[in-house]
Amino acid sequence: MSTKKGMEVSIAAAEAAKLARVEVIAAYPITPQTHIVEHLSEIVANGELDAAYVNVESEHSAMSACVGASATGARTFTSTSAQGMELMHEILFIASGMRFPIVMAAVNRALSSPLSIWGDHSDIMAARDTGWIMLFCENGQEVVDAIIMAFKIAEDRRVLLPLMVNLDGFSLSHVIEPIEFPAQKDVDRFLPPYEALYTLHPDKPVTMGAYGMPELYTEAKYAQEMALRGSKAVVKEVMGQFAKEFGRTYNIVETYNVEKADTVFMALGSINENIKTAIDNLKEQGKELGLVSPRLFRPFPADELYEFLKGKKKVVVLERVMPAGAMNGPLFNEIASLAVTHGLNAQLENYIFGLGGRDVEPEELMETYEQVASSARVSHADNKNYGVIGVRS
DSSP: OOEEEEEEHHHHHHHHHHHTTOSEEEEOOOTTTHHHHHHHHHHHHTTSSOOEEEEOSSHHHHHHHHHHHHHTTOOEEEEEOHHHHHHTHHHHHHHHHTTOOOEEEEEEOOOSSSOOOSOOSHHHHHTTTSSOEEEEOSSHHHHHHHHHHHHHHHTSTTTOOOEEEEEETTTTTTOEEEEEEOOHHHHHHHSOOOOOSSOOOTTSOOOOSOOOOHHHHHHHHHHHHHHHHHHHHHHHHHHHHHHHHHSOOOOSEEEESOSSOSEEEEOOSTHHHHHHHHHHHHHHTTOOEEEEEESEEESOOHHHHHHHHTTOSEEEEEESSOOTTSSSOHHHHHHHHHHHHHTOOSEEEEEEOOGGGOOOOHHHHHHHHHHHHTOSSOOOOEETTTTEEEEOO
8 A cells, every 4th residue: 555755855766766676776975866865875774675885986986886786687776966967977878878777866956167056957958868768757756656667667678778867956856745655565566676688797707888899889879779769668658557556647748738728838847837837827817828848858759749739839948958059958959850850830939947946936937928929939138037048949
């Protein structure tokens, strides 16, 4: 029988890893993910979880230890944020290239400089092309459920790729929410022990990550890419199995009030709850705004997004990362590509907002809607009151 508890989301993430019966945890503290690995250290020290807890000297070492542990066939977990993710950046490619099903809770935080411990998507967007499957969560319940599903997805023989569960720093990681935890026996039935296809073992020596000559490198990367793209079907399948087992339904693309709306917002993560509040407030005024939210970001669910975006007049992509000299933000660039490949006939707008943990209230989102709805093309001037910056589409 499941139990419902009021709990900090970071602590709940650690409890989800416990329910998944992780076998190796490699940990290095960095705000705002530290509570996850701190709580896991207590769980292991108290004998509640039979796992090896590896204290390392840096995030680079944490991911290196995860690679080594996964190579031996252990179910492996870690978490990080911001500079920590960028320090392990080199090893992220190794984990995906060697097809190790590591699961990491990525507590998204702004990157220096200037120094900020607050949340935005600078870290994950810098790592978006490292070959990991990426899920984004809106609330604490999604975090718990996503971590449990993550292992089943990553360890599937059709996938064998690492997976990041993304949750926004502080605005989600440090809030206390009522969260339903499934019973251990039910998780065990849903998520059986991991059986690795190949493992490092002194009795049966194998080589992993061998040198790839130019004649073979492209083929190896192509196989990896096909596995990553093919993982979308497995993500859908596992979400369906989770719904049958635990009664909570997830989709790789979630929507809210899209049926009657000609204008839709799109964003990743916990800000979607504020967007929903703005939608409800606008609805009371007789105005229709929709929300299309990708829960799966890598592989990018282009076909599924198109089904919800086709026929819409305006698509407004809201992002929590600066484009860094690109024409638009990374999520917008995906939607612009989708418009070309799928013939999406909609006015596209891109807004950068909420950097460094800056609040974006429902009232500001309503004003953004009014600005977009009142003109054929938005005037892209900085809005210094709210920290919302229009970027030319």
